[in-house]
Amino acid sequence: ELKVEQNPLFLSMQEGKNYTIYCNYSTTSDRLYWYRQDPGKSLESLFVLLSNGAVKQEGRLMASLDTKARLSTLHITAAVHDLSATYFCAVESGGGADGLTFGKGTHLIIQP
Amino acid sequence: DAGVTQSPTHLIKTRGQQVTLRCSPKSGHDTVSWYQQALGQGPQFIFQYYEEEERQRGNFPDRFSGHQFPNYSSELNVNALLLGDSALYLCASSLVRDRPYFGPGTRLTVT
Incomplete structure (x- = not known):
């Protein structure tokens, strides 16, 4: 059974700082997604990572994948x-x- | 281009009742998946429909059933509602093995 x-x-940080969120998964998968969810809202797709070493960047966010x-x-x-x-990270x-x-x-x- | 739409937005039901939730996929998408998101948790995969058939199913009981219509829209039915079925139900559409796009969700409250 796949576990992610x-x-x-939970992370509280100040504006201007850098930080990293980690996502580990238990079995082989060739597709990983990152989504954002605001309170009471649906999921917004941020990144799709398809291969080992893939790196995607959008504004202040950067995602990477090590299969x-x-x-x-x-x-x-x-x-x-x-x-x-x-x-959220999600794995196929x-x-x-x-x-x-x-x-x-x-x-x-993120606090001012 | 309309995205994924779901109806109703909110729903309140009593234990033991049955409920039907509806989803219209993003234009051009042929695959619909349903997810249950309990408060403070990540979404859990219920099932996926493609070509009007259930293609994959998560770890949910038979009380959860679905249907996909020829126009690719989909319904999620839940029978014999339990308090624990209270959640946000999300529909996602995609082309097969492509990025899923999520709808706004239906908030179901079971009392």
């Missing part, structure tokens, strides 16, 4: 308050089936 673990689950270590990271550079949200089950297994999410609060 995120850490930390050998079964690890993805979401790095936040010079955080701003608007990035406060819950961030593989084997032709593409239902996603999500981590528990990282609740990020």
Whole structure:
């Protein structure tokens, strides 16, 4: 059974600081997603990572994937308050089936 | 281009009742997946429909069933509601093995 673990689950940080969220998964998968969720809202797609060594960047967020270590990271550079949200990583089950297994999410609060 | 739409937005039901939730996929998408998100948790995969058939199923009991119509829209049915079924139900659409796009969700409260 595929398991996805995120850490930390809660993160409070100050504007201007850098931080990294980690996502570990238990079995081989060739597709990893990062989503953002604001309170009471749906999931917004941030990144799709398809291969070992993949790196994607959008604004202050950068995601990377190491399939050998079964690890993805979401790095936040010079955080701003608007990035406060819950961030989820999700992994496809593989084997032709593409239902996603999500981590528990990282609740990020960025304080001025 | 309309994204994924879901109805209703909110719903309150009593234990033991049945509920039907609806989803219209993003234009051009042929695959619909359903997820349950309990408060403070990550979404959990219920099942996926493609070509009007259930293609994959998560670890949910048979009380959860679904349907996909020829126009690719989908319904999620839950029978014999339990208090623990209270959650945000998310529909996601995609092309097969492509990035899923999520709808706004239906908030179900079971009392």
